[in-house]
Amino acid sequence: MTATVAYRLTVKDEAVGVTVRDGAESVFTFDRAGRLFAAWLGERFYRRALSGRIVEKHTVREGPYRIAHRRTLDLREGDALLDRGAAAAGEAGDALGRGEAELVWSASVPASPVEAERLARSAAAFNAAAARADGRRYAEVYRPVGVLPPDQYLALVLQVTEGCHWNRCTFCAFYRDQPFRVKSVPELDAHVRNVTAYLGEGLSLRGSLFLGEANALCLPTDELVARLELIRRWFVPDGGPTRGVYAFLDVFTGRRKSPSEFEELRVRGLRRVYVGVESGDDRLLRLLNKPQRAAHAAEVVRALKTAGLSVGVIVMAGVGGDRFAEAHVTATLTLLNALPLDAGDLVYLSAFVEHPHSDYERAAREAGIRPLGPVEIHHQIRRLREGLRFGSRGPRVSRYDIAEFIY
Numbered sequence: 001m002t003a004t005v006a007y008r009l010t011v012k013d014e015a016v017g018v019t020v021r022d023g024a025e026s027v028f029t030f031d032r033a034g035r036l037f038a039a040w041l042g043e044r045f046y047r048r049a050l051s052g053r054i055v056e057k058h059t060v061r062e063g064p065y066r067i068a069h070r071r072t073l074d075l076r077e078g079d080a081l082l083d084r085g086a087a088a089a090g091e092a093g094d095a096l097g098r099g100e101a102e103l104v105w106s107a108s109v110p111a112s113p114v115e116a117e118r119l120a121r122s123a124a125a126f127n128a129a130a131a132r133a134d135g136r137r138y139a140e141v142y143r144p145v146g147v148l149p150p151d152q153y154l155a156l157v158l159q160v161t162e163g164c165h166w167n168r169c170t171f172c173a174f175y176r177d178q179p180f181r182v183k184s185v186p187e188l189d190a191h192v193r194n195v196t197a198y199l200g201e202g203l204s205l206r207g208s209l210f211l212g213e214a215n216a217l218c219l220p221t222d223e224l225v226a227r228l229e230l231i232r233r234w235f236v237p238d239g240g241p242t243r244g245v246y247a248f249l250d251v252f253t254g255r256r257k258s259p260s261e262f263e264e265l266r267v268r269g270l271r272r273v274y275v276g277v278e279s280g281d282d283r284l285l286r287l288l289n290k291p292q293r294a295a296h297a298a299e300v301v302r303a304l305k306t307a308g309l310s311v312g313v314i315v316m317a318g319v320g321g322d323r324f325a326e327a328h329v330t331a332t333l334t335l336l337n338a339l340p341l342d343a344g345d346l347v348y349l350s351a352f353v354e355h356p357h358s359d360y361e362r363a364a365r366e367a368g369i370r371p372l373g374p375v376e377i378h379h380q381i382r383r384l385r386e387g388l389r390f391g392s393r394g395p396r397v398s399r400y401d402i403a404e405f406i407y
């Protein structure tokens, strides 16, 4: 006997979901241009980047913690997933045409089965071959995107700058092969035109704007103002409310900005700034070759808050291995608890990933530092969480798994 297959199409302003139930349940999610960007198959979750990379994630219990395991699919596995998603969308579109699929409409425009079928057809066209062509177009409009904060994974990245102005932290390999470069205003204009044309209807998935790359906010304020005004003309031509603008800031690059300079950026759309504090322990910061001290980080965060901006503070758990574990936790909690953070802010606890052959690995090995294992890092994250004293009106505290990032 053949099992009955049930289909559901979920249409939202930003995305289209296809659910297939044939004994098990599979869910494929596409942007409105039809690009597959997520799938759940049983216990396994998949995310596809615009670059074409697909990462599979599942969690396994180890001691008291659930440890995430991730891997990048090889070409054959990726193609199979893409073809499976496209086939599911095609079958769901056919079933909808026959009146045999459930339609869940939560978009702001009135429900329309014809529109839902059109969206299903464009997802059905996004098979492995179409995805490869899309990945090639992506590579024409973007330089590699190194990393974003977790709440910005679905941002529209605008590469105001490329690379990292400093590029010498011992633990960081994000931009090693990419020289720092600032795009002129006309170049940025062309870049925004290209990325919006590339994304097409898929732009609706991108709820915020992120100024790439590592430290775009190191530019002088007048140069940033010119670029934010250009961005505003692109995305808010009628002068209405803008999608928020977000960016990283390091504590040491460029001239330090005053609260009134940050305020100039806020009135032009800047909403939240992410600061890589990493640790409150100055000795550990020296090992990382991060030319900042904890006190500088606190001053910068205060200036941002005075300007009315929201802040995302990032600290690493496990960095400095066994040698620094105690001092790192104690000094980082002292620093964090002294910051004027509130409910609009974020604290990210990022599990340290040691890159093989990095300057950090070499320095740590020479100093006889033992790296912490996954369970010890989880334990450190728990200590950091439990040591925060902000109360119920404090910042949201979340994990930051950089290994999960793809764009």
Ligand code: SF4
Residues within 6 Å of the ligand: 164, 165, 166, 167, 168, 169, 172, 173, 174, 175, 214, 250, 276
């Ligand atoms: S400033 Fe940030 S992006 Fe640049 S090298 Fe250091 S950690 Fe990496």
